[in-house]
Amino acid sequence: MEGKTTTKKKNWFWTWAIGSIIFRFLVIYFSQNVNLTSRPEVATPLTSLRRLAEGYWLKRTGMSPYTGSMYHGSPLLLSLLGPITVTSVGGRSSYPLCSLLFVIADFLSAMLIRAIGTKLQVAYSQSLISLHLLPLLESSETLSSGDIAALVYLWNPLTIMTCVGLSTSPVENLFIVLSLYGAIARLVPFAAFGWVVATHLSLYPSILILPVIFLLRYGPDSPPRKYFLQTNSTALKDSPSNDRCLQTEMTTQIAAPINLSWRLVVHFLIWTFVWSFYLLILCGISLWQHGGLCEMLKRTYGFILSMEDLSPNIGVLWYFFAEVFDFFRHFFLIVFHMNILFMIVPLAIRLNHRPCFLAFVYIAISSMLKSYPSVGDSALYLGLLGLFINELAEMKFSFFLFCGYVGVFLLSPVMHNLWIWRGTGNANFYFATAMAYACLQIILVIESVSAMLNHDRLLGKLSKTVS
16 A cells, blocks of 8 residues: 555656646747746846847857846856857747756756755654654654655746746756755765856855755754754663663764764865866866956956846845945945855854755845845745755744735736836835845745744654653
8 A cells, every 4th residue: 555655646746747847838838929038037137048148149259258248147158058049940049949958957956856855854754763753753744845845846936937037047056956965965076066066157056065064064954963962862871781782882873973974075175176176177268268267257256246237126235226325335235245144154053953954044045135136046945945844834924925925926027017117106116026025035034944943942852751
């Protein structure tokens, strides 16, 4: 019976997964007249495929792809996707071919998220067994977090909008997820490669180096390590004093979670250096006639940090820097960018035992405070949120957050239309939806972290009761 149930679950998952791919193709085919590529929620100056096509055209004519202010992405991404943007099918531009690549990227990301969820679920079950909470594991209904997270990512309307809207966000999300999967699976070269490429494409994934190192150092998410020490030490005290073999074995179990080798972390740093060196060489070769690496760093990372483009997006920084006096601009740039860095260490100290959840929190915070956010960022962290469906079952305001996200993304195009096209509104109309969106993300981060810590405290109390 269990084998049949497992087979039905697998068939259920693949049916919905394949259905999401077919749905994407249908939307791409029937939405050629729907211009999502110009939507500020979908495409940003860093992720717009139209800007990439413009940069590739400049490069083909012998000019620097960073001439003017159109393209600010990776030169390697320009070399990979640029040729597809100029290929014509039936006399028309083959942007649908790019959409096909984005569909593949979404599917691969979902499969990696599913694999991460499988490993997290195994680690969660092993943690409950180690804490002598096997009755809790048997009595509670543990959902397949990997399957749910993968389907949430595939069927999320934000993910579909990003794919259809010709944004390069699916490629960035793929490498972020690849980095997390490589770390949790102890595949060090893949973890380093994913992190290096994701950081190269967008500066903000660089903060994920701490969750990746924690995954390599301590393994998948688990309750705080002190709970295991308390449980095993209690069992050690209750054992007969003359049973030296049992004492030695339990002492080894106590030390096992802590005495993990730093070898994988060192290997990760070495591979990171190798991939970074190789990536910089390729970028230098690609731009050796157009200013080299200095030009690339100035036009990509410099563009992100200086916020030169103040066109509207779903973030809040564009409005602020459009209103602030130039004399204070550099000061507030430092303040807003340092705001992300100030949160890294405290969260890492408090959540070092849950690296994947820490990565989710980092991605959500960077999506809220980054210079040029898009719905592709939200699609990624909402997909990762599904990995913790069992731990966050008691999270508050879930329905409020769901309705809030739906309301914001329905009102955002309406307010933008009233402001830009109809002229019956102003910038405050659209900025109000951006503020509401930021508030929802703040509530999501706070409530999810609170729910996770409460779950850990509950496991600690139950482990003390059992022991």
